[in-house]
Amino acid sequence: MSSDLVEAMTALEKDKGISKEVLLDALEAALISAYKRNFEQAQNVRVDINEGLGQIKVYARKEVVESVENNNTQISLEGAKALNPHYQIGDTVEIEVTPRNFGRIAAQTAKQVVTQRVREAERNVIFSEFTDREDDIMTGIVQRLDHRFIYVDLGRVEALLPQSEQMPNETYRPHDRIKVYITKVEDAKKGPMITVSRTHPGLLKRLFELEVPEIYDGTVEIKSISREAGDRSKLAVYAEDPAVDAVGACVGQKGSRVQTIVNELKGEKIDIVNWSEDPVTYVANALSPSKVVKVIVHEAEKATTVIVPDYQLSLAIGKKGQNARLAAKLTGWKIDIKSESEAEEAGLFDEDVSIDESEVTQDALDETSSADVPAASDSDES
Incomplete structure (x- = not known):
């Protein structure tokens, strides 16, 4: 992991309010998933991210047992003592299994995680902002129309004006500025879904x-x-x-x-x-x-x-x-x-x-x- 990524995480913490610890936790989980997917490994692994050195290492975690039944998750007492004579039955042994080309996969995964977290953070900020504005009035710009909705640009998000909430004596055209009443704010998968009205009292x-x-x-x-x-x-x-x-x-x-x-x-x-x-x-x-x-x-x-x-x-x-x-x-x-x-x-x-x-x-x-x-x-x- 390059120092650029660490700096980017620090900047995101300041600009977007996304905690670096949250990003690192998400990155670790994504790297574990990427390791298992790309290297077809079913092992119980842990990812260690060293911010100072910019290094990422993968460790297989195995339990010390008398008789090994699963090589992916268990290690014999004899094998464990060969690594460290202090290991006992029931202990957990960590063995580095970082692949040689894992750095490239790690960089791609880090980019995806950061992008996803930024989007989630922005969605949360917008959702929080518009939740507070439910039952309030805003001025928006008509963007487009179809047989179900008029899509109204409220600045950071596009709101839906259903047919049932449109005034019967009004004609709406793209780029028209209209005042709308926010009736509902929902946290949908693709981001906040905001419903507005022109007919509400x-x-x-x-x-x-x-x-x-x-x-x-x-x-x-x-x-x-x-x-x-x-x-x-x-x-x-x-x-x-x-x-x-x-x-x-x-x-x-x-x-x-x-x-x-x-x-x-x-x-x-x-x-x-x-x-x-x-x-x-x-x-x-x-x-x-x-x-x-x-x-x-x-x-x-x-x-x-x-x-x-x-x-x-x-x-x-x-x-x-x-x-x-x-x-x-x-x-x-x-x-x-x-x-x-x-x-x-x-x-x-x-x-x-x-x-x-x-x-x-x-x-x-x-x-x-x-x-x-x-x-x-x-x-x-x-």
């Missing part, structure tokens, strides 16, 4: 953290998100400090903050509403931009009946039920929407178990309506 949350300082520093908290990627999302926000306008902070001056996120998501509409622990207020807010007359809460079923003006029914339900569906996901409450006419016929206005907070709800709706981006209209939702 976590992407919306991270985008708001990037764009809204009050969310990043914890002044405003995102309580819940419901999302139908590429079409519409709802976001419930809350500020402990009553002086802080949580919705206004997310919207930004003249809608600048939320509009940046809408642009990133290719026009996805975003409704931002105030969160409340009161289900009446929260459900009414969640149905924004529709106006709400009354909310009846059925605690046992965790369900609500919401009464809206007749002319607001289609807006409250939304196109193909989307507004009601997103509001239910956002709040965690089942929502049954009825018009005032239907409610009157059913006698819901006279129901004793109802909780009527229409004035509070309306005030909250007045606050949140400005957060609809872009603003929805009856025709949009019908």
Whole structure:
């Protein structure tokens, strides 16, 4: 073994963080395997690497026995004493069996071991780095596409964007820069396998953290998100400090903050509403931009009946039920929407178990309506 290899191991220890002892252990194991393979030996051998002299020697290890049954692993007491008179039955004798041309094989093996260990170390570093970034957002560059995945370059590794995680209203082209949400990091044989998403609600949350300082520093908290990627999302926000306008902070001056996120998501509409622990207020807010007359809460079923003006029914339900569906996901409450006419016929206005907070709800709706981006209209939702 040349001094160059020893120097290379020392350099790797500094640059890649690979311990020289780890490399030497791996090299010894590889050399034993190479010796047995190249010289067709089934002996129990040990490899000794002398760093100072740059020498590699192979020793056959044999047990001292009275009667030899296997010449590869055993030696007679007489034969052992011929080497050293102090040997006794049960001792292990080491006999040098280094082949003459073993230096060439050793050099090739050393190169392979070092290369493999460097790759493993780099994979481990990348895996560790991206494990810490799971559930985080990154900017990547679209590399190529096939019928299953879009391959996104994240710098040190290529991530997979499956079809199911792609936004239906987006067209992806090579060299496009896109923001993606890291959903899974796996340690595969060929290196870390990273799966990313453009549809995950976590992407919306991270985008708001990037764009809204009050969310990043914890002044405003995102309580819940419901999302139908590429079409519409709802976001419930809350500020402990009553002086802080949580919705206004997310919207930004003249809608600048939320509009940046809408642009990133290719026009996805975003409704931002105030969160409340009161289900009446929260459900009414969640149905924004529709106006709400009354909310009846059925605690046992965790369900609500919401009464809206007749002319607001289609807006409250939304196109193909989307507004009601997103509001239910956002709040965690089942929502049954009825018009005032239907409610009157059913006698819901006279129901004793109802909780009527229409004035509070309306005030909250007045606050949140400005957060609809872009603003929805009856025709949009019908």
